[in-house]
Amino acid sequence: xxxxxxxxxxxHVRDRISTSAIMLDVIIALIPATVWGILRxxxxxxxxxxxxxxxxxxxxxxxxxxxxxxxxxxDLSCVVTGLILGLNMxxxxxxxxxxxxxxxxxxxxxxxxxxxxxxxxxxALAGRCFCIxxxxxxxxxxxxxxxVDAYTSATPLIILKSGNEVNLFDMLFGYIPGTIGExxxxxxxxxxxxxxxxxxxxxxxxxLYIVSFVIFIMIFGQGKSTNINYILGEVLGGGLIFGxxxxxxxxxxxxxxxxxxxxxxILLGVLTGIFRLFGKSGESVSxxxxxxxxxxxxxxxxxxxxxxxxxxx
Amino acid sequence: xxxxxxxxxxxxxxxxxxxxxxxxxxxxxxxxxxMQQHIGAKxxxxxxxxxxxxxxxxxxxxxxxxxxxxxxSVSGKVTAIEERLVVGGQKVESIxxxxxxxxxxxxxxxxxxxxxxxxxxxxxxxxxxAGIVGLGGASFPTHVKLSPKDPNKxxxxxxxxxxCEPYLTSDYxxxxxxxxxxxxxxxxxxxxxxxxxxxxxxxxNKRDAYDKITKACSSISNIETALMKTKYPxxxxxxxIFAITGRKINVSVLPADxxxxxDNVDTVVSIGNAVxxxxxxxxxxxxxxGDAYNETANLNVRFGISYKEIVDFAGGFKVNPEKMVSGxxxxxxxxxxxxxxxxxxxxALLAFTKDPLSNQNETNCINxxxxxxxxxxxxxxxxxxxxxKTGNFEEYIKxxxxxxxxxxxxxxxxxxxxxxxxxxxYMKFAVRGYLNSxxxxx
Numbered sequence: 001x002x003x004x005x006x007x008x009x010x011x012h013v014r015d016r017i018s019t020s021a022i023m024l025d026v027i028i029a030l031i032p033a034t035v036w037g038i039l040r041x042x043x044x045x046x047x048x049x050x051x052x053x054x055x056x057x058x059x060x061x062x063x064x065x066x067x068x069x070x071x072x073x074x075d076l077s078c079v080v081t082g083l084i085l086g087l088n089m090x091x092x093x094x095x096x097x098x099x100x101x102x103x104x105x106x107x108x109x110x111x112x113x114x115x116x117x118x119x120x121x122x123x124a125l126a127g128r129c130f131c132i133x134x135x136x137x138x139x140x141x142x143x144x145x146x147x148v149d150a151y152t153s154a155t156p157l158i159i160l161k162s163g164n165e166v167n168l169f170d171m172l173f174g175y176i177p178g179t180i181g182e183x184x185x186x187x188x189x190x191x192x193x194x195x196x197x198x199x200x201x202x203x204x205x206x207x208l209y210i211v212s213f214v215i216f217i218m219i220f221g222q223g224k225s226t227n228i229n230y231i232l233g234e235v236l237g238g239g240l241i242f243g244x245x246x247x248x249x250x251x252x253x254x255x256x257x258x259x260x261x262x263x264x265x266i267l268l269g270v271l272t273g274i275f276r277l278f279g280k281s282g283e284s285v286s287x288x289x290x291x292x293x294x295x296x297x298x299x300x301x302x303x304x305x306x307x308x309x310x311x312x313x
Numbered sequence: 314x315x316x317x318x319x320x321x322x323x324x325x326x327x328x329x330x331x332x333x334x335x336x337x338x339x340x341x342x343x344x345x346x347x348m349q350q351h352i353g354a355k356x357x358x359x360x361x362x363x364x365x366x367x368x369x370x371x372x373x374x375x376x377x378x379x380x381x382x383x384x385x386s387v388s389g390k391v392t393a394i395e396e397r398l399v400v401g402g403q404k405v406e407s408i409x410x411x412x413x414x415x416x417x418x419x420x421x422x423x424x425x426x427x428x429x430x431x432x433x434x435x436x437x438x439x440x441x442x443a444g445i446v447g448l449g450g451a452s453f454p455t456h457v458k459l460s461p462k463d464p465n466k467x468x469x470x471x472x473x474x475x476x477c478e479p480y481l482t483s484d485y486x487x488x489x490x491x492x493x494x495x496x497x498x499x500x501x502x503x504x505x506x507x508x509x510x511x512x513x514x515x516x517x518n519k520r521d522a523y524d525k526i527t528k529a530c531s532s533i534s535n536i537e538t539a540l541m542k543t544k545y546p547x548x549x550x551x552x553x554i555f556a557i558t559g560r561k562i563n564v565s566v567l568p569a570d571x572x573x574x575x576d577n578v579d580t581v582v583s584i585g586n587a588v589x590x591x592x593x594x595x596x597x598x599x600x601x602x603g604d605a606y607n608e609t610a611n612l613n614v615r616f617g618i619s620y621k622e623i624v625d626f627a628g629g630f631k632v633n634p635e636k637m638v639s640g641x642x643x644x645x646x647x648x649x650x651x652x653x654x655x656x657x658x659x660x661a662l663l664a665f666t667k668d669p670l671s672n673q674n675e676t677n678c679i680n681x682x683x684x685x686x687x688x689x690x691x692x693x694x695x696x697x698x699x700x701x702k703t704g705n706f707e708e709y710i711k712x713x714x715x716x717x718x719x720x721x722x723x724x725x726x727x728x729x730x731x732x733x734x735x736x737x738x739y740m741k742f743a744v745r746g747y748l749n750s751x752x753x754x755x
Contacts, residue, residue: 005637005649006668009735011721012642013323013479013669017683017728019676075676116677117729202682251680256693258685307713308690309551309563 019116023076025200029191030083030246036187037180041091041144045180049086051095055102056082063111077116081105084124084246087181088239088286089131091144097135101127117252121293125247125286132283142177156237157276165229171236182239192245205254205265206244210235212269220277234276243285244268253293260296260303267299268292314517316542317552319689321722323479323545323643325518330482330602330609335490337613338626340412344617345397345654346372346383347405351446352453353379358408364391369419369593372408375441381454381657382444385410386595386615388417398653400639400646407654410617424591428501433464436501436588443593444657445584449473449548449577450640452658455584458576459505461569467506469558469573472499472513472581474522475541475548478641481661483598484578486611488515488522491582492529496536498585502574503535509574511536512557518543545643546720550575552689564716597657601627605634605664614655620662621651636668643721673730684723684733690716694723694733701736706747715744 038046060078064071073079082102089098105127110119132139142155155177156166170176174184182188195201217234218225225231235241248254248268255264268288275284348356356373360366366385373383389412397407428436441456461467472495476484488495499511513530515523517540530536539557541547547556550568553575555561560571568575576584579598586592595615601623602609608628620639624630638645640660684694692713700708709715717737724734 003633003637003651004635005647006635006671007647007649008668008670009732009738010638010642010644010646010719011724011734012636012638012645012647012663012665013725014673014730015321015323015726015728017726018674018730019679019728020674022679022681022728072676074674077679114677117679118677251682254680256680256682256685256695304693304696304712305685305691307563307692307716308555309561309566310713310716311561 019075019077022200023080025195025198026080026246027076027083029194029200030087030181032187032190033181033184033242034083034087036174036184037087037091040174040183041180045091047095048089048091048093048098049083049180052086052089052098052102053079053082055099056085056106059103059106060111063107072115075116078106081110081123081127084181085127087242088124088128088179090139090142091180092141093138097131097138100134101131104130119252120296121290122247122250122253125290129283129286129290132286142179144177156233160230160233160237166233166237168229168232168236171233176237179239182242185236185241188241188245195245201245201249202261204258204261205248205268208262208265209244209248209268209272210240212266213240213272214269216270216273217277220273222277238276239285240272243289247289248292253296255296255300255303257300257303257305259305260299263299263303264292264296267295314542315514315539315556316544317547317556317689319687319691319722320544320546320552321687321725322543323725325543326479326602327482327485327518329480330600330611331485333482333486333609333611335486335598335611335613338615338618338623340387340615340618341622342412343392344385344387344389344410344412344615345407345619346385346410346617347397347399347407347654347656348373348383349399349405350383350452350616350656350658351381352451353377353381355406356380356383358394358406360391360408362391362394365389366391366410367417367419369422369595371442371444372410375454379454379457381446382442383408384444384593384595386617387412388415389413398650399656400648400653400659402649421591426589426591428497428504428588431588433505436505439588440584443583443587445580445587445594446657447577448579448583448597448657448660450644450658450660455576455580458569458574459502461574464506465508467509467569467572467574470499470502470506470509470511471553471557471573471575472511472578473548473550473553473575474513474515474519474578475553476519476578477516477543477545477548478643478645479545480602480663481600481641482602483600483611483660485519485522487578487582487598488519488526492525494582494585494589495526495578496530496533497589498581498583499536500533501584501588502576502581506574509535512539513537514539514541514553514557516541516543516547545722546689546718549689549718549720551718594657597655597659599623599655599659600661601664602661603634603664605630605632605666607631616655616657618655619651620648620653620655623655623662624651624664630664632666634664634666635671636665638663643725644719675731676729678729678731681728683726683728687722687726689720689722690718692717694737695731697740698731698733698736701740706744709740709744714740717741
């Protein structure tokens with residue numbers, strides 16, 4: 001018997017889960033929000049999303065060619081980054097903006113720091129903020145030629161800030177102005193449920209984020225603390241749902257330790273509360289997540305769990 | 314139901330061999346007995362080339378406090394004392410015996426004994442003479458385990474029937490087929506520890522074994538059974554102790570210091586055989602499973618028989634395997650040749666037509682934290698890997714990497730297919746070396 005046997009260290013079996021399967025699940029989870037955004041805002045929005053994704057894939061390919069590394073687009077993470085960035089674009093933005101944004105997100109934020117999992121900031125969010133700073137006029141224009149009602153240009157947060165009531169039904173089902181992917185809370189939550197059921201995301205971060213944010217605005221909300229319309233409007237508006245479930249849960253830029261996840265969620269909620277109540281910018285969620293990303297190494301450093309049997313020692 | 318925190322659920326694959334009754338493998342012409350089949354010092358050969366030996370005769374003597382005897386499993390003639398290949402890849406001094414097929418046994422072999430008539434010292438001496446070591450995989454000499462500093466401090470004897478490794482069914486078959494001896498063996502152990510309670514611990518995927526044992530020991534006041542959740546590594550010593558007693562021990566604490574003794578089912582059966590039937594440890598139960606075999610099997614194999622012989626006995630391969638493992642798929646050792654003897658630490662022989670690891674696509678770590686949720690020791694494996702790869706021993710120690718039990722759970726769940734456990738197995742030794750050199754430098 002002439003046997004040729006493979007020899008590798010244990011364990012000799014592996015779970016079916018893989019990096020690309022996880023990324024594919026995130027893409028699947030974003031389909032409802034993407035479809036709804038395109039239905040609401042039309043062909044232009046569809047092209048914006050496509051440009052963001054294609055630019056992300058091309059940027060990563062190009063980078064790998066230049067630095068002579070194997071192409072890593074097969075892990076699908078660049079598709080996720082491009083998709084999230086595309087969904088964070090206003091519907092009528094010129095096509096070069098998502099193209100530049102994706103390039104920045106992939107090359108500067110992700111690949112230059114070592115690629116997948118090595119980035120210290122969420123690439124899609126960093127790309128979005130880069131666009132907001134660079135192309136403020138385009139990025140803050142939420143009018144859409146598809147919807148012609150009276151509130152087209154005023155986002156719910158602006159309405160709330162001016163002391164008026166918002167239509168919660170419209171916010172839930174996505175009849176409000178906003179970026180392509182953030183407008184329908186229902187579509188986003190459907191995706192979030194999918195990710196939670198498939199155990200892709202840890203619900204501690206998004207739930208603590210939202211809960212601590214609600215508690216914060218109830219305490220410091222200046223007389224509006226019991227106004228249900230105000231509180232739900234704040235939760236459903238301004239991309240908080242999108243940010244909490246799809247961006248704050250980004251693996252690479254959130255703490256890996258269980259206690260760290262808890263602290264991180266609370267930090268996000270409190271910072272968002274501060275920015276929303278006392279700040280001027282409407283872009284609180286993006287900046288809050290980016291700032292918190294930077295604190296992740298610090299949070300992890302003091303939340304390393306106690307090893308089994310080492311308690312109290 | 315008893316359990317521990319974290320852990321993983323690999324596919325059990327136990328149905329492949331679960332209903333195959335234990336069959337006795339007939340020994341061939343030549344048997345090989347390595348002098349190192351246990352943790353501790355190598356045994357010293359006490360026979361010479363040309364000597365005739367009897368079945369059950371000690372041919373290698375325990376050398377030192379932590380060491381175990383090696384016995385001949387057949388009668389015959391010593392033809393050589395030379396280095397032979399063993400599982401793990403090393404060459405170890407071994408005694409080669411030509412089987413005369415008479416199976417002449419030593420005096421008193423097989424005589425029934427009542428353990429109540431024996432003193433504690435006699436029981437421990439019998440266990441030592443019988444060459445019994447832990448048969449769960451670690452092969453720690455059992456007589457050493459049975460002689461802790463203060464026997465009165467032991468309040469639990471846990472019989473490990475978790476068999477949490479996928480594919481393995483040998484302990485299950487033993488629990489079903491040798492229930493009586495198992496309970497007898499545990500009673501012998503309990504005699505040594507007057508204040509202890511015996512608990513036979515079984516995972517809930519072996520409910521029939523649990524029910525059978527529960528029935529068999531229902532009238533014995535100091536023996537209980539415990540049903541545990543099917544989860545890997547439920548049978549890990551520290552996980553088992555926690556699941557049953559709630560006590561948590563770290564790597565620097567002996568189970569005995571926490572009042573516990575843990576022994577595998579086959580070990581306890583062997584104690585029962587040695588003490589009550591005057592039959593020393595000459596065999597072990599091995600599961601042959603995996604998709605490369607014509608027939609899976611649970612075999613009663615005399616030590617010294619080669620792997621090739623037991624594969625042939627079971628019916629050979631359907632297809633030539635690409636991967637073979639001695640032991641379970643989570644912690645077993647890969648083997649590269651069948652020309653090795655069955656020894657005390659071989660618990661299974663798995664054969665796979667496809668190596669599940671051959672088409673793994675390694676990516677960067679995505680920091681998903683699955684390894685953290687899987688680790689039964691509460692470690693952060695991905696950070697440990699970073700420290701291990703960069704040779705940062707201080708960081709590795711700070712992350713409690715030395716507590717790792719190399720159970721393989723983190724590698725199993727990793728979507729990036731990182732070789733986590735292999736690095737940690739290596740670091741176990743590397744850290745020791747690092748600490749020694751640091752001490753010397755002082």
